[in-house]
Amino acid sequence: MNPIFKILSNLGNQVTSRIWRLGSATRLFLLTLIYSAESFKRIHLTIREIYFTGVMSLIIIVVSAFFVGMVLGLQGYYTLQKYGSSESIGVLVALALLRELGPVVTALLFAGRAGTAITAEIGLMKATEQLSAMEMMAVSPIARIIGPRFWAGVISMPILASIFSMVGVMGGYLVAVPIIGVDHGAFWSQMNVNVDFRFDVINGLIKSFVFGVACTIIALYEGYDAPPTAEGVSRATTRTVVTSSLTVLGLDFILTSFMIAH
């Protein structure tokens, strides 16, 4: 084959494959929504998954948030000091965490901590034919396996993002007020004046909800679609982190531009 045709053919194959995977993931998402009522009939399954995805991610979220807040406090202070507005450190820390870092870093950590676990678990279930066995017994794997994990991820993400932002603000406070010596009243009052509940807090929650849907459905799809081999599961787990991270960053830009425009 002519090399130019070969390159074009490879490119076309890549694009077709990507579109096919996107369609397949969308189909899984819609099926999950359709089977949601059936999934919620066994609410204990969703509660169990909230424990594994949400509660078990708490430590990494809290520790990361604390350090991110402390770094923001330190970096922000030294930058603001040059302009003589070191009292605005509280605003900087709060806005950075509420609008961007809270939802985005939580989603990235969630993809690494819980997303990989979901993919590996479902991939192994598929490799050991547990999903096929369920179908043989007329039990829908979407309702029984996918649905509870999906809703657990969607519920956990905004909770984790809220905790991240709050702990981050505390970390920023710890560095700015007791360590650097910024005035306690100035720290909180500047924050109160400049942070808007609807625009900053609610928009951050909306972002984390969207990231929760995206990260969880990617993790579920990669596991559900993984080739039933050890190598297939390992590749699917890697793809989960890469795809989730890129999707979160891309969605963040789109959501931010929509939120700023309105």
Add this chain to the structure above:
Amino acid sequence: MDKTTLDIWVGLFVAIGIAALMGLAMKVGNLTSNTLGET
């Protein structure tokens, strides 16, 4: 892990999340009754 322990952990997790959100709303976002009223 038995069901009750699991429920307690998840309940605690949700409660911490709500407390964090309330903290963000009240302490950071200054959402108090006087900011909700007409100006």
